[in-house]
Amino acid sequence: MLTLGWPLALSTLAQMAVMVTDVIFIGRLGSQALAAATLATNLYHLVMLFSLGLLMAAPPMIARELGRNRFAVNEVRRTVRQGFWSAAIVFIPCAILLWNGERVLLLIGEPADLSAMAGGYLRAFLWGLLPFLGFLVLRSFVAALERPQWALVAALFSIVFNIFGNWLLVFGNLGFPRLEIVGSGIASACANLMLFLVLLVVVLRDRRFRRYRVFGRFWQPDWPRLAAFWKLGLPIAAVSTLEVSVFNAAAFMMGWIGEAELAAHAVALQLVGVAFMLVVGLSQAVTVRVGLAFGAGDKAGVMRAGWIGFGLGMTAMAISGLVMTLVPEALAGIFLDTRDPANARAVQLAVTFLALAALFQLADGAQVLGIAALRGLHDTRQPMVYGIVGYWLIGLPLSVYLAFGVGLGGAGIWTGLTVGLCVVAALMLARWTRRERLGLLAGAGRTAT
Numbered sequence: 001m002l003t004l005g006w007p008l009a010l011s012t013l014a015q016m017a018v019m020v021t022d023v024i025f026i027g028r029l030g031s032q033a034l035a036a037a038t039l040a041t042n043l044y045h046l047v048m049l050f051s052l053g054l055l056m057a058a059p060p061m062i063a064r065e066l067g068r069n070r071f072a073v074n075e076v077r078r079t080v081r082q083g084f085w086s087a088a089i090v091f092i093p094c095a096i097l098l099w100n101g102e103r104v105l106l107l108i109g110e111p112a113d114l115s116a117m118a119g120g121y122l123r124a125f126l127w128g129l130l131p132f133l134g135f136l137v138l139r140s141f142v143a144a145l146e147r148p149q150w151a152l153v154a155a156l157f158s159i160v161f162n163i164f165g166n167w168l169l170v171f172g173n174l175g176f177p178r179l180e181i182v183g184s185g186i187a188s189a190c191a192n193l194m195l196f197l198v199l200l201v202v203v204l205r206d207r208r209f210r211r212y213r214v215f216g217r218f219w220q221p222d223w224p225r226l227a228a229f230w231k232l233g234l235p236i237a238a239v240s241t242l243e244v245s246v247f248n249a250a251a252f253m254m255g256w257i258g259e260a261e262l263a264a265h266a267v268a269l270q271l272v273g274v275a276f277m278l279v280v281g282l283s284q285a286v287t288v289r290v291g292l293a294f295g296a297g298d299k300a301g302v303m304r305a306g307w308i309g310f311g312l313g314m315t316a317m318a319i320s321g322l323v324m325t326l327v328p329e330a331l332a333g334i335f336l337d338t339r340d341p342a343n344a345r346a347v348q349l350a351v352t353f354l355a356l357a358a359l360f361q362l363a364d365g366a367q368v369l370g371i372a373a374l375r376g377l378h379d380t381r382q383p384m385v386y387g388i389v390g391y392w393l394i395g396l397p398l399s400v401y402l403a404f405g406v407g408l409g410g411a412g413i414w415t416g417l418t419v420g421l422c423v424v425a426a427l428m429l430a431r432w433t434r435r436e437r438l439g440l441l442a443g444a445g446r447t448a449t
Contacts, residue, residue, distance in 0.1 A: 001308050005285035007148040009316075011139065012281030014155030015132075016273055018162045018191050022184045023270050025166040027335045031263045031346055033181055034335070036117035038266035039110055039255065040185075042248040043101050044122060046241065047094040048129060053240030054090055055136045057233030058083045059284060060291040060376050062144035067295025073212055078222050080141050080214045082229045087133035098126035110255055117181050124185030128192030135196040138203055138214075144288055147208060154198035162191035235380035239371060242387040246396050246420065250413045253403060261410045264349035267335045268414075272357045272364070275320035279313045279365045283372030286310075290376025299441055306373035306432060310366075317365035321358035328354040349410060356414040363421035370428025377440045379431075386427040395420015 019041060026037045061079045065072040097104065102119025106112065139151040168176040169183025179186065203209045247269065254265040286309030293301030324331065329338065332350040336343045367390075371383050399416025402408045408415070435441060 007152040009281030011152040011155040016277035036114045040118035040121040042251040049240040053237030054233040058140035063291030064295035067292035083137035121185040128189030131196035132192040150202040158191040158195040235384040239387040260345040263346040267350040268353035286372040287376045317361045321361040360418045366425035390424030
């Protein structure tokens with residue numbers, strides 16, 4: 001699990017670092033620019049995570065085929081091809097939504113000046129979404145073959161590219177135009193393109209991947225496989241969207257409370273996101289290992305993969321929560337100039353939010369790992385129902401009540417989100433522990449569609 005998990009965790013963290021880099025550079029432009037970037041990234045995450053969730057059908061499908069037959073070259077190629085087709089299909093509506101990001105933000109009541117800045121960032125950044133989705137498909141392929149190191153190399157390369165691009169375009173260094181927040185979007189879009197191209201070159205040239213000829217017969221339709229891909233992936237996408245949309249709603253509510261609250265929320269959310277993406281990377285290893293055991297009909301292997309992944313992930317979340325509790329001001333200083341009196345209230349609120357985020361981490365990690373283990377068993381529909389209950393029927397209403405009814409403001413929003421995640425985590429783990437009684441292992445060892 002560690003051999004597969006650490007490169008996936010670090011590559012996912014490296015992808016998150018592209019967004020974090022943007023926030024760091026934009027934060028140096030002031031709290032208003034940081035607030036606008038928060039609105040933009042929340043809207044971008046909504047469409048990106050839906051697309052990511054859909055494409056997460058690839059790892060369990062590939063892993064199940066390889067678990068059943070490690071020489072399943074044709075079946076793996078067909079699944080990868082449908083992953084690319086699905087990426088192209090889902091990109092179209094996502095691009096339309098992001099292109100009209102300013103209008104969307106205005107419709108939900110965000111300030112006009114922040115909406116305009118966020119809209120400019122999104123129009124630049126959206127062109128990096130399609131290559132990012134292509135990278136996700138290729139990463140699923142190399143991860144299912146338990147060769148994830150190249151995905152990490154590509155991700156690290158994109159970070160360096162993005163840092164340099166932000167330095168050039170945000171502040172106008174070396175004779176480049178000073179584009180500020182729009183320049184950050186352009187830099188990140190180019191970094192995503194490099195992310196895809198690096199891994200593409202590896203897949204086409206490395207002999208371990210080349211024999212699958214993942215682009216062979218690329219235009220040949222495979223409607224049954226595409227339908228199976230979407231049947232498995234849409235519930236995953238729904239769960240991802242339900243979760244991120246709750247966080248989007250939280251960010252929008254923070255914007256209603258005040259600019260300082262929104263900036264502080266951005267700081268806490270970025271730091272939580274770093275730990276979250278680390279566990280998301282590990283969860284991909286859980287899905288692959290559970291899927292391989294499931295395809296091979298190894299029920300004991302399914303059990304070991306699920307619980308070992310859970311233990312590793314929860315340990316990582318506990319450590320990150322401890323760091324947030326011990327040095328909150330230092331962490332806030334990464335994104336905000338703590339010496340600037342204009343940022344004093346935002347820094348103070350960020351410290352408060354980070355204390356709540358430390359507890360939030362544990363629940364978040366548990367539900368992500370529970371979903372990943374069930375995904376390896378091709379169980380995605382019931383987790384979608386759990387997400388509806390926890391995120392929207394419990395977490396969000398409680399956040400609204402505590403923030404505006406009780407008057408806790410931003411702290412109430414974070415408390416409500418934590419309770420909702422606890423409910424989802426408990427439901428996911430209960431289903432995982434009852435997997436045999438629920439018949440989730442009944443298809444172990446059988447050929448996938």
